[in-house]
Amino acid sequence: MKRPATLDDVAAIAGVSAKTVSRVVNRDVNVSAATRERIEAAIRETGYRVNQAARSLAASRSFLIGAFMPHLSSFYFAEIFRGAAKACRQYGYHLVLEEFDHGADSVVDRYEQGLRGAHCDALILTPPVCDDEKLLDALDRDGLPYVRIAPGKQLGRSVAVGADERRAVEQLVRHLWDAGRRRFAIIAGPADHAAAMVRERAFCDALGALGGDPAGVALTRIELNESIAEAGRIATLDLLRGTNPLPDAIFAFNDEVAIGAMAAIRELGRSVPEDIAVAGFDDSYIAQLVWPPLTTIHQPIADLAFQAVRLVADPEGFSTGNILLPTRLVVRGTT
Structure with missing residues (x-):
């Protein structure tokens, strides 16, 4: 041979x-x-x-990067892992995924039973895991480096990569206000999802700056115990059935929730955008496939993960400080 x-x-x-x-x-x-x-x-x-084994031995590194994967499928996490995998190929690493059920599992348990034994060189932590203090304490105790993506708490605790969410949300509020919308609702993410809270605060702050009443914004939260779009549909039905007068604009936590909201609005015999405008967040591929096409905020999700892996692979990465990537408003037919 x-x-x-x-x-x-x-x-x-x-x-x-x-x-x-x-x-x-x-x-x-x-x-x-x-x-x-x-x-x-x-x-x-x-x-x-x-020869990966020889390479790892010579470099005293495993060339493995770990990440947690929620059991729910979503565009956001598909893009995160696409970007991370691309960076791993470029920098000669392999990506190790650990699935967990956010509603049932302790992330610390999943780390101690899974990724801890994989001997990864570092972890990349996505929302909401990136703000789990027990997990961060465990990683610090073990001396395992990590990069957080879009953290909302203890921002100085570690190297992080994020998107400028506030700026694009402010642009969205201005767009809705200029279109004559005055009764607002938010279909929000889980309460422990720090990025969701940033979007809510940014929306209300921008509304107040325009002379609107942030206290008058109707708000409900999704529960992640079914598909995300279905969670958005159920949350929107509950909100609309309990709100009088109805809102004339809804800002959803992400595009999938927004599409669920559109389904609920039609289920109640209302139209988008004539009766209620709808906007999402992420600029997923489905935002252009629904009718009308969804107004949303574009954030470079795959690039967030790519930059997180680059920080691990680059020997100088952990001394470069935090990275903030731009976002932008994408106006389409739902507003």
Whole structure:
């Protein structure tokens, strides 16, 4: 049988040392573009594959990055893991996922029974896990690095990546106000979801700045014990049946909740946007597929995860401070 290609084989073809080949394999940026191209061509020619066990042993790292995955499917988490997986491929890491049921499991238990034993180099923590103090205490106790995505509490506790949610929410409120909407409702996320609370506060603050009454905003929260869109539909039905007069604009925690809200509005014989305008958050692909197309706030979800992994992979990452990515309002037919 033909023996597997080695670093020395690649080095001989590329005309460099095995150490230089190793630097390219390990994504070291301190290699010239021309040398990198020769080495990558030699890797393709030889079919060289990294020996992950040897690489981990030599570097005293596992090249594993862990993350928690909720049992509920959603566009947000699909994008998070797409961005994280892309970054892992680019930087030579592997992504390890630990599923948990937020309504039933203790995240600390899932960590201690699962990811702790995986010997990950670091974890990336998404909402609402990123604000679980017991988990953060356990990670700090174990000395395991972590990057939080969109934390809402103890912002200085760790390196974090987030989106400028307040700015786009302010743009949304101005858009609804200029369209003549005056009776507002929010279909909010769970109370322990810090990012949801940021959106609520930003909405009410912006409304107050325009001369509206934040105290008059009708608010209800979804319960994550069924599909997210269905949770939005149920929460909206409950809100509309108990509110008189009806709101003429609804801001939903995310796009899936907004689509559930649209279904509830039609179920009650009302129309969107003529009777009630609806806006979501995330700018998911389904926002353009529903009718009318959904007004929403775009946030770069996949890039949030990509940047979180980059901070882990970059030796200087944990000294760069926090990263804040831009958001923008996307106006479509529902408003």
